[in-house]
Amino acid sequence: MAVFIAGHRGLVGSALVRAYAALGTPVLTRTRQQLDLRDAAAVSRFIGEAKPRIVIIAAAKVGGILANDTLRYDFIAENLFIELALIEACRIHRVPRVLFLGSSCIYPKLAPQPMREDCLLGGPLEQTNEPYAIAKIAGVKLIESCNRQHGTDWLSAMPTNLYGPGDNFDLNGSHVLPAMMRKFHEAKLAGDAPVTLWGSGTPKREFLHVDDLASACLHLLANVHAGQVPGDLINVGCGTDVTIRELAELVQRTVGHRGPVVWDAGKPDGTPRKLMDVSRLTGLGWQPKIDLADGIAGAYRWYLDNVEQARR
Numbered sequence: 001m002a003v004f005i006a007g008h009r010g011l012v013g014s015a016l017v018r019a020y021a022a023l024g025t026p027v028l029t030r031t032r033q034q035l036d037l038r039d040a041a042a043v044s045r046f047i048g049e050a051k052p053r054i055v056i057i058a059a060a061k062v063g064g065i066l067a068n069d070t071l072r073y074d075f076i077a078e079n080l081f082i083e084l085a086l087i088e089a090c091r092i093h094r095v096p097r098v099l100f101l102g103s104s105c106i107y108p109k110l111a112p113q114p115m116r117e118d119c120l121l122g123g124p125l126e127q128t129n130e131p132y133a134i135a136k137i138a139g140v141k142l143i144e145s146c147n148r149q150h151g152t153d154w155l156s157a158m159p160t161n162l163y164g165p166g167d168n169f170d171l172n173g174s175h176v177l178p179a180m181m182r183k184f185h186e187a188k189l190a191g192d193a194p195v196t197l198w199g200s201g202t203p204k205r206e207f208l209h210v211d212d213l214a215s216a217c218l219h220l221l222a223n224v225h226a227g228q229v230p231g232d233l234i235n236v237g238c239g240t241d242v243t244i245r246e247l248a249e250l251v252q253r254t255v256g257h258r259g260p261v262v263w264d265a266g267k268p269d270g271t272p273r274k275l276m277d278v279s280r281l282t283g284l285g286w287q288p289k290i291d292l293a294d295g296i297a298g299a300y301r302w303y304l305d306n307v308e309q310a311r312r
């Protein structure tokens with residue numbers, strides 16, 4: 001019985017594939033063309049036949065502020081379909097361990113910082129990605145409720161902002177770090193042309209390398225069980241943040257762009273600060289290993305090596 005990684009071609013899923021490959025653990029994968037994870041009947045058939053011992057839900061419709069704010073129905077509906085199809089199939093076919101991946105955007109916009117797991121549902125969400133966040137909160141509650149009602153041993157992990165090999169560099173759908181990397185890279189090639197970045201640069205964000213996230217997921221699956229922490233929910237982050245302006249300076253230096261940076265203050269900033277409280281995770285015995293400057297340098301090397309294949 002193997003591990004099924006749903007969403008194995010994504011940023012998170014591909015890091016999980018690398019982490020299991022390093023251990024020599026067999027992994028089951030299905031592309032979207034082989035198995036549309038919104039199709040509950042097909043998903044149930046697959047899980048029933050494959051009988052995985054672990055299912056990691058790293059498949060989701062994800063994107064940046066613009067995509068979340070404009071494709072609001074798609075972000076809530078597709079994520080609910082995927083979560084419900086997978087979780088219900090795992091319940092019916094008694095999959096021993098499920099790890100559901102959500103996101104730090106499940107916490108209220110004005111949650112006390114750093115955000116603890118118990119601030120969930122304590123206030124209004126950030127408007128731009130509210131539909132996505134509500135789908136992810138539903139996933140957390142599906143996991144917790146199934147544990148309570150059916151005695152399953154499943155967990156939810158809420159990663160902070162992630163980056164690394166396999167990221168999405170499409171400027172309409174990507175997150176802040178890969179979008180910046182691509183903008184600086186293309187501006188450098190255009191003779192150090194000016195780079196325009198969204199917002200004021202003052203919001204603070206936390207970034208975790210995706211290989212650190214994969215290591216945390218394997219640690220949780222090996223060492224942590226349902227009922228051990230309230231809500232069966234664990235934040236995954238590094239516990240430190242930087243301003244978007246500091247991030248831009250780091251990416252600009254790494255890429256080697258020497259042109260001007262223009263901050264478009266007419267564009268939304270999003271939540272003023274988002275830092276995870278990771279004391280629950282560190283108390284469970286896990287620490288990140290990859291520092292931000294090294295991680296960004298590695299991610300840029302990956303981008304240069306894969307510029308044609310990278311999702312753009």
Ligand SMILES: NC(=O)c1ccc[n+]([C@@H]2O[C@H](COP(=O)([O-])OP(=O)(O)OC[C@H]3O[C@@H](n4cnc5c(N)ncnc54)[C@H](OP(=O)(O)O)[C@@H]3O)[C@@H](O)[C@H]2O)c1
Pocket residue numbers: 006007008009010011012013031032033035036037038057058059060061062082101102103104158159160161162163168175
């Ligand atoms: N990236 C981050 O910064 C970040 C931060 C916090 C949490 N997370 C969480 O981590 C999880 C994965 O995110 P990610 O960044 O790895 O996303 P990603 O790179 O976009 O990967 C998502 C994967 O899901 C697959 N997928 C989506 N819809 C599908 C469907 N209907 N049927 C089959 N496969 C489908 C995609 O397949 P295709 O390859 O065919 O498109 C892709 O492989 C999400 O739950 C997200 O909330 C991510």
